[in-house]
Amino acid sequence: NAGVTQTPKFRVLKTGQSMTLLCAQDMNHEYMYWYRQDPGMGLRLIHYSVGEGTTAKGEVPDGYNVSRLKKQNFLLGLESAAPSQTSVYFCASSSLRGWALGDIRETQYFGPGTRLLVL
Amino acid sequence: AQTVTQSQPEMSVQEAETVTLSCTYDTSESDYYLFWYKQPPSRQMILVIRQEAYKQQNATENRFSVNFQKAAKSFSLKISDSQLGDAAMYFCAYRSALSGANNLFFGTGTRLTVIP
Numbered sequence: 196n197a198g199v200t201q202t203p204k205f206r207v208l209k210t211g212q213s214m215t216l217l218c219a220q221d222m223n224h225e226y227m228y229w230y231r232q233d234p235g236m237g238l239r240l241i242h243y244s245v246g247e248g249t250t251a252k253g254e255v256p257d258g259y260n261v262s263r264l265k266k267q268n269f270l271l272g273l274e275s276a277a278p279s280q281t282s283v284y285f286c287a288s289s290s291l292r293g294w295a296l297g298d299i300r301e302t303q304y305f306g307p308g309t310r311l312l313v314l
Numbered sequence: 315a316q317t318v319t320q321s322q323p324e325m326s327v328q329e330a331e332t333v334t335l336s337c338t339y340d341t342s343e344s345d346y347y348l349f350w351y352k353q354p355p356s357r358q359m360i361l362v363i364r365q366e367a368y369k370q371q372n373a374t375e376n377r378f379s380v381n382f383q384k385a386a387k388s389f390s391l392k393i394s395d396s397q398l399g400d401a402a403m404y405f406c407a408y409r410s411a412l413s414g415a416n417n418l419f420f421g422t423g424t425r426l427t428v429i430p
Contacts, residue, residue, distance in 0.1 A: 237405055237420030253417065285359065303418060305359035
């Protein structure tokens with residue numbers, strides 16, 4: 196059981212280039228999330244998904260797109276990278292079942308993060 | 315929108331001593347969850363402790379405990395018998411208990427240094 200994994204761990208892009216970050220979870224969680232973390236700030240939600248084939252915007256969605264074609268995978272795309280997107284990106288997942296049952300132990304499980312540098 | 319404030323960017327503690335990290339939040343909701351996460355240099359976010367707003371009893375997990383003051387909207391974390399492995403960034407987080415709400419709102423974090 197690997198939990199939540201992220202690929203790649205580190206990437207350098209030039210302004211205008213595109214890339215996709217991959218998040219995978221093996222816990223059969225329904226909910227998945229993408230956050231970014233900038234210096235001096237807490238994590239901010241970019242997009243999230245409540246199930247396969249569904250996505251929704253979070254707090255800072257501009258410049259990003261996401262897809263959830265398979266339940267275990269959640270992809271974050273940057274179509275035209277900008278220096279303002281230099282950040283550390285975290286993926287997380289959580290269980291719908293736990294939430295629906297009011298399971299107070301339910302929480303979000305985080306991946307190890309991807310460091311992205313846009314020059 | 316909910317906001318979470320951690321007013322201590324950095325804290326330090328001697329090994330084996332006790333340290334308290336502060337967190338305040340702003341919300342108009344009556345039911346919610348509060349969390350403390352630890353982020354070591356590996357950058358992975360690890361859940362330390364959680365608190366349900368409807369519970370008056372403060373949560374405890376081994377050496378970690380919280381002081382939850384709902385009226386004051388305060389949620390501090392106490393680490394007893396500090397260990398070198400406790401050195402990390404600590405984030406306070408809030409989540410609504412409303413049905414369908416699933417976003418975590420994070421504070422800016424407190425960097426804890428443990429001095430041998």
